[in-house]
Amino acid sequence: MREVDAPMVLDEEFPRVLVVSHTPFSRVSGTAMTLSNLFSGWPKDRLAQVHTGNIPPTTEVCENFFHFPPRDHYLPIQYYAMRMSGWNGRTPLQQSRPIAAVHAAAESRPTMAKIYAQLRATADLSPIRVPPTLIEWMRGFRPDVVYSMLGSVRLTRITALAARTCGVPVVPHFTDDWPATLYDNGELFGRADRSVQETIARLIRLAPLGMVISQPMAQEYARRYGVPFSPFANCVDETFFAPPRGEAEQRETTELVYVGALHLNRWESLRDIGAALDGLAAAGLPVRLTIHAPEPDLTRYAGHFAPLARVRLGPSLNSDEVPAALHGADVLVHIESFDEEIRRYTRYSVSTKIPQYLASGRPILGYGPAEVASMHHIQEADAGVIVGTDDTAALVRGLTDLCRDAALRERLARNGTAFARREHAKENVAARFAATLGSAARTGSSTAGAAGRQLT
Secondary structure (H helix, E strand, C coil): CCCCCCCCCCCCCCCCCEEECCCCCCCCCHHHHHHHHHHHCCCCHEEEEEECCCCCCCCCCCEEEECHHHHCCEEEEEHHHHHHHHCCCCHHHHHCCCHHHHHHCCCCCHHHHHHHHHHHHHHHHHCCCCCCCHHHHHHHCCCEEEEECCCCHHHHHHHHHHHHCCCEEEEEECCCHHHHHCCCEEEEHHHHHHHHHHHHHHHHCCCEEEEEEEEHHHHHHHHCCHHHHHHHHECHHHHHHHCCCCCCCCCCEEEEEEEEECCCCCHHHHHHHHHHHHHHHHHHCCCEEEEEEHHHHHHHHHHCCCCCEEECCCCCCHHHHHHHHHHCCCCEEEEECCHHHHHHCCCCCCHHHHHHHCCCCCCCEEEEEEEEEEHHHHHCCCEEECCCCHHHHHHHHHHHHHHHHHHHHHHHHHHHHHHHHCCCCCCHHHHHHHHHHHHHCCCCCCHHHHCCCCCC
C-alpha cells in the first residue's frame, strides 16, 4: 500500500477534528478499533465525536462526545411509528424485532431479502431532525475539519450538516464501496440509489480530499469523484508483532486460525476450507482449523461446521485477546465470498485484521476472489498463499503447500512482518493520518466557507 505523502505535524499543529460516526471510539468492532488506532496520540482537547450508536464510548482516545441517538434524529411521527412496530428506540433500527426477523429470513429467501432492502432504504432516506443542542455543541467545539467513515445516506447527511454548520471542510473515509452497491437493485423504484449518489456528490463538494481503505480504491475514487484520495487501513501497535516460528518450533499438527465475522457468506468459504482439511487429514496430513467469530455468528452458523471433523469453533475474542490467538497459529486464514454481488461490495476493501495478520509473524492463506483488494494486499506483501478461484483442487494444493513446507511458512511470515512494519505500524500511520487531516483543514477552509449552512 502506497500512502500519499504528507508533511509531518508537530503536536501544536494537530487540527481540531469533529468525528461523525455510528460507533463511538471503543474496541467493540473492527471499525471502532480502526478509528481508535488512526487517532492514537491525538491531543484530546482537539478531538470530539458525534455518534448515533447506543454503545458506550471509551475515553482512551477522546473525551468529548455527543450522543445523537435515533430517537433524536427521526421525526416524532417516524419514531413513534417504529416504536409501535416493535423497535425499542435504542438499538439500531435493523435490530428491531420485525426488521430483524425479515433480515434473518432474507439470507435464504430472495423475496424476504427484497423486503428487507426496501425497509432499510426507507429508514435511511427518511427526514432528519436536528436538535438545537447539537448545533450549539458542534459550533462550541470550533472544529477545523469534520471526519467520518460514513456508511449510509443518513450518516452522510449528518456529516455534511456538521461541516456546513461549522463552516469547515469534511474528509470522508470510505472503507468499502457502499456508494456503488448499497441500493443497486432498484430499491424504492431507483430513488434510493439516486439519493446515495446525490448525497455523496453534495458531500464531496465540501471535501478538499478523501480517504479510502486501499490503493486500488484510491485510484478508482479519485477518478469517480474528482478529488485526491489517500489510502488508510487499520494500523497496529507493538502487541501484534511477533517473530515467525523457527524450524524447532514447528508442531506435528498444523494449526490454522481464523479471526473475524462470518457474515457476507464468509462462512461458506470457511466451510470449503474445512472440507478440504478433512480430505488432507484422511490422506495423513495432520491439520486443524479454529474459528474465532462474534458470538451471534457462532450461534447462527455453527450447524454448517458440525459435520467437519477438522474444524473447531473457538470462543469469541475480546480485542486484547486477539494477539495471543494469532501468535498461537501456524497459518492464519483470510477469506472472502465468491458470490458475485458480495465480491463487488468487497472488491476495494482491506479487512481490519489484515494488518494484524501481517504483523503477527504467521503466513496467511487467502481464499477468495483474486481481484479483491485484501487478496492483492497479501500478495503485495508476499506474505501468503492466495487461492483466488472457487476451485477445490486449487484450494487443496494451496493448503498442502502451506502445511507441508515449514520453510515456505517462515519466509512468508518474515515478509509479512517486514511489510507491516513499513506500512501498518501505528506510530507511522497515525502521523501520516494527522498530517493529511491537517492538510485538509488548511486547504479546504475556503471551500467549506462558500458552501453555505444548509442543515438537512
